[in-house]
Amino acid sequence: MSKTLDSLYRSQATIYKYILYFAAIGCIVFFFPRGGQFKYEFQKGKPWQYENLYAPFDFSIRKSAEELAAERQAIEQEQIPYYRYESDTAREVHQDYEAQFPNFFPQSEFSPAQWARLGRKGREMIDSVYSRGLLEEGAVPKSTEVYLVRNNEASRVPAHTLLHPGEMEGYLGRLVSQKREEPFAAAYRSLLLRVLKPNLVLDKGLMERELQNRLSGISLTRGSVDEGKLIIAKGEVVEAENLKVLESLKAEYESELWSVRNTYFIQAGYTVLVALVLMMLLLFLKKYRPEVYRNNVNVTFIFFNILVMVFLTTLVVKYDQAMVFVVPLCILPLILKTFFDARLGLFVHVLTVLILGFVVPNSFEYIFLQIVAGIVTILTVSELYKRANLFISVGQITLIYILGYFAFHVIHEGNLDNIVWVTFGYFLLNGMITLFAQPLIYIYEKMFGMVSDVSLLELSDTNSRLLKELSNKAPGTFNHSLQVANLAEAAANEIGANAMLVRVGALYHDIGKMNNPTFFTENQTTNINPHDDLDPQTSARVIIKHVLEGIEMARKNKLPDRIIDFIRTHHGTTLVYYFFKKAREADPEGIQEEEFRYPGPIPFSRETAILMMSDAVEAASKSLVNPTYPIIDEFVDRIVGGQMQAGQFLNADITFKDIETVKKVLKQRLTNIYHLRVEYPE
Known part of the structure; x- marks a missing residue:
């Protein structure tokens, strides 16, 4: 028993490395998406390098994000506004009219018959206004037709039949002329403009519900592909139509619905590949950096940084794949070079990028850009304690990202059309976050007892x-x-x-x-x-x-x-x-x-x-x-x-x-x- 305990005590450093190794594998695989991985790599404008691809099962062709956005925009632009008819408004206006009428038409200045006639004509003009409907200020419709909601029933009417607040004076002038009361036009205009109130109110809640109902009715697919149908032949260029079909097939492979039966096999595959990558890291440390390998704190520090980068990247990918380049992956080689050396920093960076290739979209493009950026980091960052050196290095890393992305876009599209300018903003944000390396080094020194x-x-x-x-x-x-x-x-x-x-x-x-x-x-x-x-x-x-x-x-x-x-x-x-x-x-x-x-x-x-x-x-x-x-x-x-x-x-x-x-x-x-x-x- 004592020999066993003595053996375990002498081997505690090795046992700890085994525990750390398997724990890191478990964490990384846990971070990975649960779906399958499409086994083909393809890019727009590049020829299909594999054998003829036939549909392995029936699947629908998914609409692209641009198509769905265009449909949503069209529905929003075509939406007809809803105006609620306020029936109480006319009654309130008539009451105000009766109260204000003697102020504008003194009874002492008219005969009883004339005064009664003028009052009746004014009431007729009010009824004429509300028979058409008076819109509230700022609610002028842009569409040619509108819905009027009265007694919970909506009727479609031409928008030009409604009265706008800005055209009330002209409309009242025409009513006075029709009533043949031109001598009293000014009095009528002043009185009616004072008492008239809008009786048509824009119903934003009803409009929003109607819009959401129409948007929810948008189909996410257009057409389908039957099992056994040829999708793309070897050597054929991946272009607009077959690109959409390939992307739809890839989405089916990577969806949770498709992977329910294969989850355990997929996780096992991920585990084997991640285990191989981390094993290469440990072998590298043991052979070329034995002093680092012997120190469990150093090994823990390296594995911890890999896990942090994998966690951040998978988190961002799940939130928004377009923002994947916001993750400052170049902090990894920068920090490892600071605490160890350039060769170890680059080696760990490359292995981390290979692991992330399973997670990110356009993995070839991502791996290429990140490896090049990591090499630039190693070559340019020196004497980190000089603040100017970090700013210069981050500027060079950001420039490499921008140039690389620009080159890939030109290769894929053949021109500068449809370039996503916001991606350049992500690269700049990446650079600014990379500047956080200085305080992060200080934090790591306190956490792991290391020195830079x-x-x-x-x-x-x-x-x-x-x-x-x-x-x-x-x-x-x-x-x-x-x-x-x-x-x-x-x-x-x-x-x-x-x-x-x-x-x-x-x-x-x-x-x-x-x-x-x-x-x-x-x-x-x-x-x-x-x-x-x-x-x-x-x-x-x-x-x-x-x-x-x-x-x-x-x-x-x-x-x-x-x-x-x-x-x-x-x-x-x-x-x-x-x-x-x-x-x-x-x-x-x-x-x-x-x-x-x-x-x-x-x-x-x-x-x-x-x-x-x-x-x-x-x-x-x-x-x-x-x-x-x-x-x-x-x-x-x-x-x-x-x-x-x-x-x-x-x-x-x-x-x-x-x-x-x-x-x-x-x-x-x-x-x-x-x-x-x-x-x-x-």
Whole structure:
């Protein structure tokens, strides 16, 4: 039982990767559409490259979105407005008329018969207006006919028979003339315009219901194709008619109705393909990026980003396929290049695009554009901590999208007609969202404990609180760290390692010396040495303790783990040789090496190995007296050779060639530091 548990404990990293692998497959397949996938790729204007295609079953030819939109527009334009007849309006107007009539026609100025006649003529004119119908302001119909709704019955009448508010004055003038009451025209006009009210009101609710009824009656199909009928022959150009038939057949394949019987087979097919893609990713990491593969946080980070992109893309496709290019897929290689390297970023980007090819429409066009955009991202994004570089790179990515889409449209259509200009807006929106990479990098750093060049640049500021404290408490150690940083950065640049990471690691590698600065020779400004009063074992413990105290101090100040790694490994498992030798001289038999050996671990990357070499060489170089070229050459070879002989670089992915290059850089830099010149002959 204990052996089994021990085996499981040793294999926990591998078990975690298996769990992550299968969980990622399940999530991705879950995001995928439930329908089938049409097995043929076709594009308008391109010849059919497969065998003759016959209808596998009966299906209807679906109308295109443009056809349906045209039918809806035609129905909306042809709609006849509905006006509701308000029967109470005429009665109210007559009452107002009777009340206002004496004000315009004083009874004292007319005989009773004349006054009664004038009142009757006015009432007749009101009845004449309402017999035709008076529209409300702003409700003038654009159609030639309208529906009048009276007592819940609609009757169709010519629109010109209705009176508009703007033509009332002229119409009243004609009525007065017909009544032969021209002398009283002004009085009638003033009175009637004051009391008349519209009795025809536009019934928007009824119109909307009628419109929806007509729109719901639009057929989504036009005609059908019988099973066994030839749809398209090999070599035939995919054009307007057969394109619609092919698109209808594809829609049938991908619809849920068609896939009900085949759901499990379809899901199984998706699972196998996604599993193959993710397996290629793990194999790539294991073979070419073993340091990334060994770190489960890094593997989780990569899989998490793939899942996020797949989720966002499938979500957008379900909402509106036309907006698929709004998803900022180029953020993926951009972020992976920031945290890892360009090759890994591009590889993951290509695999993600291949997975999304199952989801998006026009998969060939999508895959082509996204891969090209990903390559441009990798080639153009450098030094992301410089804000201008990100803006320039995003501009280039957006331009590639626009040019690629434009070229595909010309290929498909053969001209610039029917180009969807809003797609260019989607590309611009994509670019603006890609600018979110900067804050997203910061979020990822906090979530996964990773470190980017942006954070490294901030940490390299010697005015930061921790480095400022180091310079105040241990100025000699601070100057030593600066020298080591310069040496290590130059060496890293020469062999292609992460120079920024090495420099920051070098700046912080000795922060543990702040607790006991005078116990280290670089901080001793007088001839008093605290070690003179201590035995070699105690002195060694004080020296060794600066590594552990540095780790605690770094964690307290929330330095990234990748920087703490430099503090842990910069002495590896080497001996504090000076005190070990001193102890051996005093007691050759009773001294144990373990008391004088650093706890480790040994360096496990090129960057940490470079720091170990640079730190040892810079510290020991202070003992050189009258250095010359041969002395420096032999000195560096001896220091680095001793580290190699002690097996300090066995876990670091650094080659003998790299080590020789680092030694060469260290020799050149030390030569420059000591200002050696060629001796001129006398």
